[in-house]
Amino acid sequence: MIKYIDHFPDPVRHRFDKCEWFDSYGDADVIIHCKSGEISFPTHWGPLSLKTTLMGTEYYIKNNTILGVNSHCILVFNEDTHYASYVRPYERVESLTFNFGPIFLDSFHAYAGLNEQKLLDDPQICQADRVRFFEHVHSISPSISHHIMAIGKMTADFRLNYQRIEEEMSFLYESLLIEHTRMNRLVDTINAKRRSTREEIYRRVHIARDFIDSCYADPISLEQLSEIAYMSKHHLLRQFKLLFKMTPHQYLTLRRLKEAEHLLKTSHLKLNDICCDVGFEDRSSFTRLFKKHYKQTPAQFRLS
Structure with missing residues (x-):
């Protein structure tokens, strides 16, 4: 079963604990798709969830670490992770979260771990170990993006598209497992014995x-x-x-340049304001670094 929520819950009236979640949704998968301005939720329990946005940036706080999520990335929290979240003042966000319930997870992992004959012999088998995902922000893969966008569009008429959404949820989770496998291969490149x-x-x-x-x-x-x-x-x-x-400093510079590129394409902010908004200390260093990376000055890039 899938349940659909099109608004954020009241951050004051709810406890946001595990008991309240299962009292409200049971074992169902839950899609939360809503638009919001400034809002803040205290530290709370969560099921296994994939978080992204279709517009704007939503922030999560886990172990005193701030994690910003936008339409170009995803964040996965495992079941029983506790975290807070918020949307900044003066920002509009279209938030999209997929919460995977225990029945879906048990049946999916049982299917993934068995050969075709065993699946035919016992299609209801549901014994398998679940995956522990890496809890960090990472770029959204083409496959995951495809399924997220498909579900996001179909929620406009949730009842009519229920069966298709159910199928896409399965494909989305399968793509998430493929991405997790890729991350495991990256972990194996680290030079350590254990x-x-x-x-x-x-x-x-x-x-x-x-x-x-x-x-x-x-x-x-x-x-x-x-x-x-x-x-x-x-x-x-x-x-x-x-x-x-690349080094952390090089990564930081590239991150600032990419955000400047986005603002030059999508806003009418003055160049001095963009320079400050993305973290550069002065206009000259911003222009020099931007030209080195994009072969154009910010002003030329905006006009191109």
């Missing part, structure tokens, strides 16, 4: 990267990142470059 060590390095380096993606407009130092990731500066620098093929 699998648990490789996973921990991967997790901590992504904490630093997620912080850059969410707070790129603020001054960010390597020392600050090392404290957030709980790694030494030299260890973080080396592992970050191995995973992302």
Whole structure:
């Protein structure tokens, strides 16, 4: 069963705990698709969920780490993760969250782990281990994007499209597992003997990267990142470059340039305002770095 919610719950009137969730939705999968301005939710329990937006940026706080999610990325939280969330003042967000219930997960993983003959012999079998996903923001793959957009459009008439949405939810989760497999291969490239060590390095380096993606407009130092990731500066620098093929400072500069590119294409803000909004300290360094990357000055890029 799938339940559909087209508005955020009242952040004051609800407890947002596990008991309240199962009292309200039981074992159902739940799609939350709503538009909102400024709103804030306290730390609360959640089921396994995939989070994205179709417009704007929604922020999540987990273990004092800020994670910004927009239409170009996704964030997965495992069941029993506790987190807070908010939408900033003066921003409009179209939020889209897919919550996967226990019946769906058990049946899907039972299917994924069996051969065709066993599935024919016992189609109701539902014993299998679930996957623990990496809880960090990552770029949205073409396959995941396709299924998200399809479901987002079909929720306009949820009852009419219910069966198709049910199918797309299955395909979406399958694509999520494929992406998880790709991440596991990336973990295996980390130079450490124990699998648990490789996973921990991967997790901590992504904490630093997620912080850059969410707070790129603020001054960010390597020392600050090392404290957030709980790694030494030299260890973080080396592992970050191995995973992302660039240093944290280079990643930060690129993140700011990409946001400037977006604002130049979609807004009428003055160049000085864009420079400040994306985190550059002065117009000259912004222009120089932008021209080096895009082969045009910001003014030329806007007119092209």
